[in-house]
Amino acid sequence: MVSHDGDVYDDHWHGRSVLSCMAGILPGYLQGTAPLADYALLRTEEVAYELVIEEDNWVAGAEVLDSLGADVLNTSLGYTTFDDPSHDHSYADMDGATSRMSIAAGIASRKGMIPVQSAGNSGSSAWHYIGAAADAIDILAVGAVGDQGQHAPFSSWGPSSDGRVKPDVMALGWGAVGLRVQGDSAGYLNGTSFSSPILAGLVACLWQLHPQRNSHDVMDAVRRSAHLWSAPNDSMGYGIPDFMQAHAWLTATSVENLERAVPLYAYPNPFAERVNLHAPGMKDGPARLQVLDASGRVALERNVFITGGSVRVNQLDGVPSGLWLFRLNADGVTRTVRALKP
Secondary structure (H helix, E strand, O other): OOOOOOOOOOOOHHHHHHHHHHHOEEOOOEEOOOOOOOOOOOOOOOOOOOOOHHHHHHHHHHHHHHHHOOOEEEEOOOEOOOOOHHHOOOHHHOOOOOOHHHHHHHHHHHOOOEEEEEOOOOOOOOOOEOOEOOOOOOOEEEEEEOOOOOEOOOOOEOOOOOOOOOOOEEEEOEEEEEEOOOOOOEEEEEOHHHHHHHHHHHHHHHHHHOOOOOHHHHHHHHHHHOOOOOOOEOOOEOOOOOHHHHHHHHHHOOHHHHHOOOOOEEEOOOOOOOEEEEOOOOOOEEEEEEEEOOOOOEEEEEEEEEEOOEEEEOOOOOOOOEEEEEEEEEOOEEEEEEEEEO
16 A cells, blocks of 8 residues: 555565464464464555555555455554654544544444554653554554563553543563564564554454354453453553453353343333343342444443342433344343344
8 A cells, every 4th residue: 555566575574573473384483373364465554754644545455455355454553643743643632533544443343344453662652652543442452461461661551532441452562473573583572563463363263263253242252351351451451361261251142142141121122212221130239231233233332330130221312223232241140132222
């Protein structure tokens, strides 16, 4: 999307090393996280400059990948400031709805792709926070940890400027293994540029194991499996995922298992502006609510509090007409019920 010469290998070492974290096989030295996947490679970054048009390049590249049927979209770059200061982003712009790249990443997510985005390497700089498009809504923004699970000093911090948990999850990016700059051997690499593809490859494998699940189910399972899921913070988000736990979650919440789940009732049904959810024997306390559309995409997610075995879900007047799935998770138990908005 930059030089239009059909050759992405001679332009810069960075993309080659990123690719090696997913596709590389060097026995005894390097094993990528998804070496047998199919890959489409797009270069959208002009290394010699930092221009806002590079965000447009990325949007165009994402459209190409969508047309090719790509499932997982790894992005190991991000934008905060530019050569022309009048184009600079501010932290306030990191709300998922301002940068054109972040808006497009959110669209890609809604279309059913899983955008996996490096959080950024500004943790020790004056900027400090995530950059575009790590602020995008309902993607996986990935920060970097070391081999002891410690937050890498350079890994960018959250939250998004509108208060969402960012980064979403963490992966090895402080001492990651991939092709060195010279491209002739494996070595250690530092940066969220490498934690992102490591996680993207794992996401691809997880989705291959559960092909009947949609992209939002998979992303939700990855977040839930992370070690800080119940207490996320601004440096590591939901933490380091455990993909075996994510696999177990997707298995346990399969359509077949949901049909056998404990009951949850919704009234009024059909609903207009609010719904009351009730489950016999449900304990009082905090819970997590998701509202999914008919295609399984998460349209609404919030923390709620159970009182008397019931939860009132308000402010649904903006929800479009259609069939909706209300999914309530409390005390490690997931309850679901369908309700119609005419």
